[in-house]
Amino acid sequence: MLSRQEKRLNRIIKMLHLSNPTTVNNLSSIMDVSHMTIRRDLELLKERKLVDIFHGGVILNNEKKRAKQHPYSLSFANKQMNPEKKLIAVKASSYIKSNDIIILDTGSTMEYFARALPDCFPFTVICFTLNSLVHVSKMDQAEIIFPGGYFHENTLMFESKEGIELIKENPADTAFISASGISMEAGVSCSNDYEFATKTEMIKSADKKILLVDSSKFNKVKSTPFAELTDFDVIISDKSIPKEYRDYCNTQNIELILV
């Protein structure tokens, strides 16, 4: 149970989210406490670096906000391989045709892909992560299907068995899939159990399957295998992949695109 004051502090922060900045008077009339109480509250919030006080009022200190954001978001993923990932994403976007239904997997490469989607002709996007959704929703011509479900904070993914049903209901032209591990022997794998059902259903649902993986993922095996390399029609990666995979794709008749 929070003390009255702590409740007020929370409420003040909430109020600030609604209208920033705000005044001592406004707060004291809304909360129905004296201005001195509000001032004392603000002093505390200031000590906690949550707000800044100015003559007459208070403003959120949004240094914190920026720092927090999302653990996955871009801040983290941006750090490694992003030039390759961007190139891979841009290359992949050329596989989209007007009126296609496409399906986007999760992961940082897919966020670049979502950002690289063309917005000059109409098509339908099925996606699963908050990041992709935010980008896609800003597009003018795209229809969006977001199967939804339970939120997973580490990847910003939503999944549920009902979501799987929605994938089945909307067979896709092309699935753009990502992975954390690629191995000639162990196949294609990812790091989270909960992605399995969605990933396999995406692959089943789509006519054409395209795998987007930068070279750092090769010869790695992660906890959850979800497909064979031969399940894919196209693999888009960068020039640093091990040579044996070039030969393998050749013999297996997989189109290998290296950016």
Next chain:
Amino acid sequence: MLSRQEKRLNRIIKMLHLSNPTTVNNLSSIMDVSHMTIRRDLELLKERKLVDIFHGGVILNNEKKRAKQHPYSLSFANKQMNPEKKLIAVKASSYIKSNDIIILDTGSTMEYFARALPDCFPFTVICFTLNSLVHVSKMDQAEIIFPGGYFHENTLMFESKEGIELIKENPADTAFISASGISMEAGVSCSNDYEFATKTEMIKSADKKILLVDSSKFNKVKSTPFAELTDFDVIISDKSIPKEYRDYCNTQNIELILV
């Protein structure tokens, strides 16, 4: 060639980009003009909707920024009744308890509500719109269930029959419902067909039903009726509602909270 004043106006905006908000005194000492000059400048900037003035200082107006984003977002909804909506939202947030499962309806009032959610104890949020989702996903302690489905651009809502199944699967403690029309005879109504199934299922699913509607919605009937007033346990509105509704709630034993 810009006039002196125009140059100052530009400089003030630049200063604000560096530190927002700032004070009249700070600006006048930096620009080496009198506080009256700064005040007159600020009046101009305010007329141009570039800044907001508060006692002692000035802050950038970033409504513009937001307005671009989504057609619905805040730009539109902000225009009418927003002080009441904010107060209603803040009031409603006090009905959430630790470990509750709550369910958030669509609409602008609900976006305010999503922003006003407490983040000092854990609970689960079920929601349907992109706006709510973006806010909720930034919270530290909230679990999120997003039923998902097909996207409706005008309200930023997602809905599907699979989404409805997810609601059924997660019975809520409290449903926070909004409406575009309230009428003693015709009941509670909204403006979009596609909201019907979700709204009725939300109401069925929740133990406690709270209706959030500002006074502008009273004595209006919209295209899609979805509930009776008596379906609700609590109605939160503002003091301008027609008197007859006060009596009605009294006789029908509906808790009526007016902010």
Next chain:
DNA sequence: TTTATAATGTTAAAATTATAACATTTCTAA
């Protein structure tokens, strides 16, 4: 240059906000 106009500065009074000291209420633990 002169003159009219606009822009800026100055000042004092009014309004608002801040502070500090003390009174009252509320909470907590014995």
Next chain:
DNA sequence: TTAGAAATGTTATAATTTTAACATTATAAA
């Protein structure tokens, strides 16, 4: 339940900001 402590409210005074009226300075056109 009650004493002590913490939180909140009240008040008067101090500090700051705002306003409005008017003085001064800069600017541009005749």
